[in-house]
Amino acid sequence: MFYSGAFRIFYLVLFATIVLFIGNNLGLFNNWVATFLVGTILGGLLTWVASMLLKRQQKRLP
Numbered sequence: 001m002f003y004s005g006a007f008r009i010f011y012l013v014l015f016a017t018i019v020l021f022i023g024n025n026l027g028l029f030n031n032w033v034a035t036f037l038v039g040t041i042l043g044g045l046l047t048w049v050a051s052m053l054l055k056r057q058q059k060r061l062p
Contacts, residue, residue, distance in 0.1 A: 012047060012050060020039065
């Protein structure tokens with residue numbers, strides 16, 4: 001599923017958008033600094049996780 005870079009980017013953007021949309025509707029991101037920090041941390045974390053999953057999957061390929 002994460003073999004292609006396009007799929008990784010798609011799922012990262014989709015998940016981050018859903019989290020930010022839900023957080024915004026619940027009033028968690030009233031401050032722009034909080035929104036920026038959450039987006040930066042979430043983006044970095046999701047990118048790291050997707051990269052680790054891809055590396056692990058590529059090691060299993062012949």
